[in-house]
Amino acid sequence: DGVPEGESVGEVSARADEVVGWARSADRDVLVFAHGHILRALAARWLGEDLSFGARIRLEPTSLSVLGWAYGAPALERWNDTGHLELPSPSGV
Template identity: 55%
Template structure:
């Protein structure tokens, strides 16, 4: 059983800076996102990973490359939450037509539900727990927050409790046999 999973959110993109919801729009990293992704390598130094996984989207794959993991295995279950009709829009823009909207509490027309994202994350958790050692994952803000909630045995919507900035490193593991948050948003 894997003793830990290290999560890395991709570096900054134009839309992550502007607050636009970005799922399937395959944006490149900004120059500052690339620079931040390079700093991830130092934060991962000293750990040997049994598996290294990445979202298929280029912002995550490129972050993995810049962090020193160009051979990361593409895992389709790590793609970002699909925002459907809300793709490319900010929360204030969405709330003009859907007051009080959050991805955690309201549907995204044409997009995924929290339960659908949780089903993908549950498959990743199962894979990580079956690994022969620590696992490293490169992905996106909302899907990593749902993955964290599922690792901890929480409902997917509890991912709302875990703010996650770009180019950060977080570690999930155990306190004895209980799944635990070891480091967050570092």
């Protein structure tokens, strides 16, 4: 489907696969900043799922997520963490 005159689902999947391949080939941690739609696509492809899997993953604006490994397989180490957005309560309130 995709967006009229935008990338097709196949093109988004190929772009996500390129980033996942780059990240996996690095001999170090990598950091990726992006918007929600492509981040969900990256997570889906990181896990070896079809792009449509990303539509079922909730992701809040400005959240932090960490893709990594568990028992030798791609995993979500942290997902949709918004703890950094919580402000301390003013004292006495």
